[in-house]
Structure formats: C-alpha cells, structure tokens
Amino acid sequence: DQQVKQNSPSLSVQEGRISILNCDYTNSMFDYFLWYKKYPAEGPTFLISISSIKDKNEDGRFTVFLNKSAKHLSLHIVPSQPGDSAVYFCAAGGNEKLTFGTGTRLTIIP
C-alpha cells in the first residue's frame, strides 16, 4: 500500500520557467510533509517542509503548497535553474516514521 505517491516519474522544464512537482498521500494522520532533492551518487538533501496547519511555505525560489482536503502537495520552483536537475522525493509523516514517494526526476533544459 503506497501511502505517498508521485505519479510523474519525470518532468522536463525550460530554464527560467516554473517547475511544479506533485505528490499525493492517502493517510490522513500525516501532519508534516517534506521535500528532498537527490543528485546522483549523493544522499537525499532536505529542501523544504510544511506542517499541516499551514497551506503554503516559501523559501527563496521554492514554495510548497498543501491541500489537505485533496491530500495533495506540490513543490514549485521558480525560476528553474540547471542546478535544479535532480530527483525530488516527497515525504510525509506524523509521530511515526517518514514515508517517501518514489521520486520525480526533474530535468531543466538550458
């Protein structure tokens, strides 16, 4: 049972445009959500998080939106830069373990 789903395995975006990565979850007990970025041959790196009491959190070029009624979160990157090319994992949890999605490979086209 996959409780956190990233339905797009890959996404290509032109440099300078907005990248939108999506994530759906099924467990209504999740109250904290995170995005991690992973480059090849490296471990995942924490990017941004959001608590269920909020619907938006912004950090520079990165914004995470949470729609609790739809059990959906998204990561917006604007403007997209070549260095943003990586695999992005969303993760969700509460007082228990984190559950990760399968990742979306983002490619920024110069």
Place this chain on the structure above:
Amino acid sequence: DSGVTQTPKHLITATGQRVTLRCSPRSGDLSVYWYQQSLDQGLQFLIQYYNGEERAKGNILERFSAQQFPDLHSELNLSSLELGDSALYFCASSGGGTSAKNIQYFGAGTRLSVL
C-alpha cells in the same frame, strides 16, 4: 556534506553471504535511520535507533538486523543475501525522536550488489 558518513560506498558480494554496513551520524544526533532504495523505488524505511535503543521498525526482513553503539554509530547487518537485496542502502540521522518534524540528514549511501 550532510555530516553523515556511510562506509563502504560500494559492496559486491555473492548470494548467501553476510555483509555489514556502517553509519556515523552527524555530531550530536541521537537518532539513526536505515532505508533501502531498490531500482525505481522510493526510500523504504527499515529501522530507527534512538540513543542505542530500537525506536521504530519498518519493512525490515528477518535476515536483516541493526544496532546502535554507545558512540552512536550504527551498523546494518544483512545475512543470507539474495539477488533481490541488491539496492542502495541509506543511513540518515536526526537530533530528535521519531517525529517527522525532526529533519533527517542522509549519508551518500552504500550500493550493494549481490551476484
């Protein structure tokens, strides 16, 4: 650099063998987590230790075991290895307990190939 160190980076072994993966957490972090990432899969949580004690358990096979030592480093032992155990194994650490609010910092992983 996340501050989490995993050794070795690569491991090639044969079916039926036993291996040990090692993880040194960030300085001061009490929690260590182990994850498995198979091809095109997400990170599957295996087990968490907090200050030497097992705190949470995920989809960890009985052939796998882990421990956290007094100096807080952790080892993941994989035995009776099968071809399907070939994967990337990540260790992460955080300062607190199991809550998702405790940001986890990941090592670079150990790539295990079982031939």
